[in-house]
Amino acid sequence: MTDIVSLDRHGDIAVLTISNPPVNALSPAVVAGLTAAVAAFEADRTYAALLVHSSGRTFVAGGDITSFDAPDFSAAPYNDTLARIEALDRPVAAALHGTVLGGGLELALACHWRVALPSTQLGLPEVKLGILPGSLGTQRLPRLAGAKLALDMIASGRSIGAEAARQAGIVDEVREGTPLEVGLAFVQDLLARRVGPRGTSERAVPDEGLPADFFDQALAEAAARKPFYPSARNIVLAVQAAATLPFAEGEAVEARLFEALRVSPESQAMRHLFFAERQAAKIPGLGRELALRPVHSVGILGAGTMGGGIAMNFVNAGIPTVLVEVTQAALDRGLGLIRTHYEASAAKGRLTAQQVAQRMALLRGTLDDAAFADCDLVIEAVFENMDLKKQVCARLGQVCQPGAIIATNTSTLDVDVLAAATGRPADVVGMHFFSPANVMRLLEVVRGARTAPDVLATVMQLARRIGKVAVVSGVCYGFIGNRMAEVYMREAEFLMMEGASPSQIDGAVEALGMAMGPCRMLDMAGIDVGANTVIEYGKAGGLPPDDSYRAVVRRMFEIGRFGQKTGAGYYRYDGRKPVDDPETSRIAAELAASHGIARRSDIGAQEIVERLLYSLINEGARILEEGIAYRPGDIDIVWTAGYGFPDHKGGPLWMADAIGLATIVERLQHYASTRGDAFGYWRVSPLLASLAGKGQRISDFAGTLA
Incomplete structure (x- = not known):
C-alpha cells in the first residue's frame, strides 16, 4: 500500500481509500495502488467485504489524460484490475461523493454495489475529449441503466445526480452522511442481509421498449448532427455491442474503437484544448501567495x-x-x-x-x-x-x-x-x-x-x-479575438467585392466545422456594431490608407442594413433564416467598380478557406510575437470558446500545425504576389516564417524568436 491508495481494517471490512488530490485522478500510481490493494484483499480471507472510497472533496473524477499521448499507453492494467474487482467472491461496494466521472464511474460500475451521497454527480464525459470510455463504461453502464440512457449519457457527456442515478439503477442507495460513514453502514447492511457479490458483466442489457431500429437511427443521427466527430459513431457502435454481444466480445469492440479515437487528430485537438484551458489560468509572475481583492458586490x-x-x-x-x-x-x-x-x-x-x-x-x-x-x-x-x-x-x-x-x-x-x-x-x-x-x-x-x-x-x-x-x-486594437476577426472579415469583404456571395463564403468555412461563417456572424452581432469598430479604429489612426478596406460593412451601415435585427445585412432574412440577397451583390459590385477591384467567377472554396483562415493564423502569429498573448493555446481557447472555431480542429494555431506552417507561408506569399500587397495584408509574420523554416510547430512556441 501507499499514501495514494491504502487498505485499512474496520472490523471485518477492508476499506480501500484513494487519496490523490485534488480530484483523485487515476494516475499510473493510483492504478498500481489499486492493483496492490485488490491483491491484498484477495489474499486476506479474514475480510468479509471491501469498501472502495476516496478522501477529499470527491470520488475519482477521471483518468490521467496526460498519459493518453504516451506511445506505450494501454488501458489494460486498469481494466484488468476492474475485472479482478468484479470477480471477487466477497461483496464489494463503492461509496460515492462529489463527482464520479470517467474512469471513476467505471471503477464504481465494476463494484458489486454503489451507495452515493445526495449531492453526487455521475457521468462519462470522455466524448468532450473526442474519445469514448475505455474501461468498460460502454459495456457496464448499459447493463445497469439500459441502452437508451447509457447512450445519451455517453454521447452527450452529461452528468446526472445521485437520485436520478438511483432511479436508473446505476446507484443502489442514496444516503446522507460522510462518504466513509455511509459506505461502512451500507456494507454492514449488506453483510447483515447476507448479500453476496454480483457482477454487472453477467447481466443482459434490458431492451424493453427499445425500437428494433434504435441503433440504426442513432447512427444516422450521429452522422447528421456530428459529422466531424468520429467519437459520435463509435460510441453508438460500442453501446450496440453491449446490447448485442457477450461481454467479452463487447469489451474487445470497445477497446478497438477507443484506440482508434485516442490516436485520431480530432481527439488530439480536443485534448490540446483541455490542457490549454487550464494553462490559460496560469499567469506568469502571479504567484499563489498574492492576496486577492475582495469582491462582495x-x-x-x-x-x-x-x-x-x-x-x-x-x-x-x-x-x-x-x-x-x-x-x-x-x-x-x-x-x-x-x-x-x-x-x-x-x-x-x-x-x-x-x-x-x-x-x-x-x-x-x-x-x-x-x-x-x-x-x-x-x-x-x-x-x-x-x-x-x-x-x-x-x-x-x-x-x-x-x-x-x-x-x-x-x-x-x-x-x-x-x-x-x-x-x-x-x-x-x-x-x-x-x-x-x-x-x-x-x-x-x-x-x-x-x-x-x-x-x-x-x-x-x-x-x-x-x-x-x-x-x-495585452493591449492592442481588438485584443486577441477581434484583432484576428478583423483580418478574417477583411478578406470576407474583399471576396464579396470580387464576386463571392455571402453563402459561398460562409459555406466554405462552415464545411470545416465553423459554427457560422463571417457574414452570418456579423449579421447576428450587428452590422452597426461591426461598422462602428472600424470607424473608431479609423479615428485612432489604425486603418490602412486603403479606401476599399471594409468598404462593404461601412456602406451597409450607411444605408441602415444592420443585419438580422433589421431584416437585412449581408443577407436578407426570412424570419431568422439567412437568404442571399441580390442587393448585397449589387452593392459589392458597385464598390468593386469604384475601387478598381476586378470581379471574378472562379472563386473556389479552397481559396476562401485559405484567404480567411490563413490570414487569421498569420495574425495570431503576430499576436504571439508581440507578446499580446502568453501562449499559442490561449489564442486557440479564445477562438474555440468565443468565435465558434471547431474544437475538433483544436483552434487556429493547432490547425496551422496540422496543415503545415510551410504550406501556410507559401500560400500567403502566393496571395501577396497575385493580389498585390501594397498595404501589408499578406506580409508573413516573422515568427511564422521562422518556425516554418526550422520545421517547428507554432503550438510549441514558448515566447522567443531565437
Missing part, C-alpha cells in the same frame, strides 16, 4: 443587452449587483429583459420560481451612479465610443471607493487610454464579455500597462467563480 454601468447579460453572470453566482442607467425607461427595459430571461428558464424547468426570486432579489437598479461607491468591482458597458468611454471612466475614477476594481467591457478600444482617464490606472482592467454575455463562456481579460497584479489575479479568480473561461490579452 458588483456594479454595472449600462443596462442594455450587454450590461444586462454581464449582470446576470454575477447574480447567478450569488453576488449582489447594481445596474445603473441614465433614464428610467432604459433601466426598466433592462431589468425587465433580465426577469423575462429568468422566467423563460423557469418555464423550461431550468430554474425554480424560488431561484428566479432569489436572483432578482440580488439585483437592483438605480439612476444614481453614487451606488457604485459601495461596490468592489464596477464594469462599464456603455456604447463602443472612445470619447464616451473616457468620460464614463473619468466619472468612475471619482465615485468608486479606494481599492475598487474598475473594468471596461470594450471590445476593441485602447484600455490604457481608458485606464488613464480614471486617474487610477492600477485599478483598471479590461473585461471583454462576449454576447450573449450570460451564455458565452469566454472572457478576455485585458492587462493594461499599469494594471496592478492583484487586480489581474482577482479578476482571473472571479472569472472561474462566474463560470467563464478567462484568457489574458
Whole structure:
C-alpha cells in the first residue's frame, strides 16, 4: 500500500481509500495502488467485504489524460484490475461523493454495489475529449441503466445526480452522511442481509421498449448532427455491442474503437484544448501567495443587452449587483429583459420560481451612479465610443471607493487610454464579455500597462467563480479575438467585392466545422456594431490608407442594413433564416467598380478557406510575437470558446500545425504576389516564417524568436 491508495481494517471490512488530490485522478500510481490493494484483499480471507472510497472533496473524477499521448499507453492494467474487482467472491461496494466521472464511474460500475451521497454527480464525459470510455463504461453502464440512457449519457457527456442515478439503477442507495460513514453502514447492511457479490458483466442489457431500429437511427443521427466527430459513431457502435454481444466480445469492440479515437487528430485537438484551458489560468509572475481583492458586490454601468447579460453572470453566482442607467425607461427595459430571461428558464424547468426570486432579489437598479461607491468591482458597458468611454471612466475614477476594481467591457478600444482617464490606472482592467454575455463562456481579460497584479489575479479568480473561461490579452486594437476577426472579415469583404456571395463564403468555412461563417456572424452581432469598430479604429489612426478596406460593412451601415435585427445585412432574412440577397451583390459590385477591384467567377472554396483562415493564423502569429498573448493555446481557447472555431480542429494555431506552417507561408506569399500587397495584408509574420523554416510547430512556441 501507499499514501495514494491504502487498505485499512474496520472490523471485518477492508476499506480501500484513494487519496490523490485534488480530484483523485487515476494516475499510473493510483492504478498500481489499486492493483496492490485488490491483491491484498484477495489474499486476506479474514475480510468479509471491501469498501472502495476516496478522501477529499470527491470520488475519482477521471483518468490521467496526460498519459493518453504516451506511445506505450494501454488501458489494460486498469481494466484488468476492474475485472479482478468484479470477480471477487466477497461483496464489494463503492461509496460515492462529489463527482464520479470517467474512469471513476467505471471503477464504481465494476463494484458489486454503489451507495452515493445526495449531492453526487455521475457521468462519462470522455466524448468532450473526442474519445469514448475505455474501461468498460460502454459495456457496464448499459447493463445497469439500459441502452437508451447509457447512450445519451455517453454521447452527450452529461452528468446526472445521485437520485436520478438511483432511479436508473446505476446507484443502489442514496444516503446522507460522510462518504466513509455511509459506505461502512451500507456494507454492514449488506453483510447483515447476507448479500453476496454480483457482477454487472453477467447481466443482459434490458431492451424493453427499445425500437428494433434504435441503433440504426442513432447512427444516422450521429452522422447528421456530428459529422466531424468520429467519437459520435463509435460510441453508438460500442453501446450496440453491449446490447448485442457477450461481454467479452463487447469489451474487445470497445477497446478497438477507443484506440482508434485516442490516436485520431480530432481527439488530439480536443485534448490540446483541455490542457490549454487550464494553462490559460496560469499567469506568469502571479504567484499563489498574492492576496486577492475582495469582491462582495458588483456594479454595472449600462443596462442594455450587454450590461444586462454581464449582470446576470454575477447574480447567478450569488453576488449582489447594481445596474445603473441614465433614464428610467432604459433601466426598466433592462431589468425587465433580465426577469423575462429568468422566467423563460423557469418555464423550461431550468430554474425554480424560488431561484428566479432569489436572483432578482440580488439585483437592483438605480439612476444614481453614487451606488457604485459601495461596490468592489464596477464594469462599464456603455456604447463602443472612445470619447464616451473616457468620460464614463473619468466619472468612475471619482465615485468608486479606494481599492475598487474598475473594468471596461470594450471590445476593441485602447484600455490604457481608458485606464488613464480614471486617474487610477492600477485599478483598471479590461473585461471583454462576449454576447450573449450570460451564455458565452469566454472572457478576455485585458492587462493594461499599469494594471496592478492583484487586480489581474482577482479578476482571473472571479472569472472561474462566474463560470467563464478567462484568457489574458495585452493591449492592442481588438485584443486577441477581434484583432484576428478583423483580418478574417477583411478578406470576407474583399471576396464579396470580387464576386463571392455571402453563402459561398460562409459555406466554405462552415464545411470545416465553423459554427457560422463571417457574414452570418456579423449579421447576428450587428452590422452597426461591426461598422462602428472600424470607424473608431479609423479615428485612432489604425486603418490602412486603403479606401476599399471594409468598404462593404461601412456602406451597409450607411444605408441602415444592420443585419438580422433589421431584416437585412449581408443577407436578407426570412424570419431568422439567412437568404442571399441580390442587393448585397449589387452593392459589392458597385464598390468593386469604384475601387478598381476586378470581379471574378472562379472563386473556389479552397481559396476562401485559405484567404480567411490563413490570414487569421498569420495574425495570431503576430499576436504571439508581440507578446499580446502568453501562449499559442490561449489564442486557440479564445477562438474555440468565443468565435465558434471547431474544437475538433483544436483552434487556429493547432490547425496551422496540422496543415503545415510551410504550406501556410507559401500560400500567403502566393496571395501577396497575385493580389498585390501594397498595404501589408499578406506580409508573413516573422515568427511564422521562422518556425516554418526550422520545421517547428507554432503550438510549441514558448515566447522567443531565437
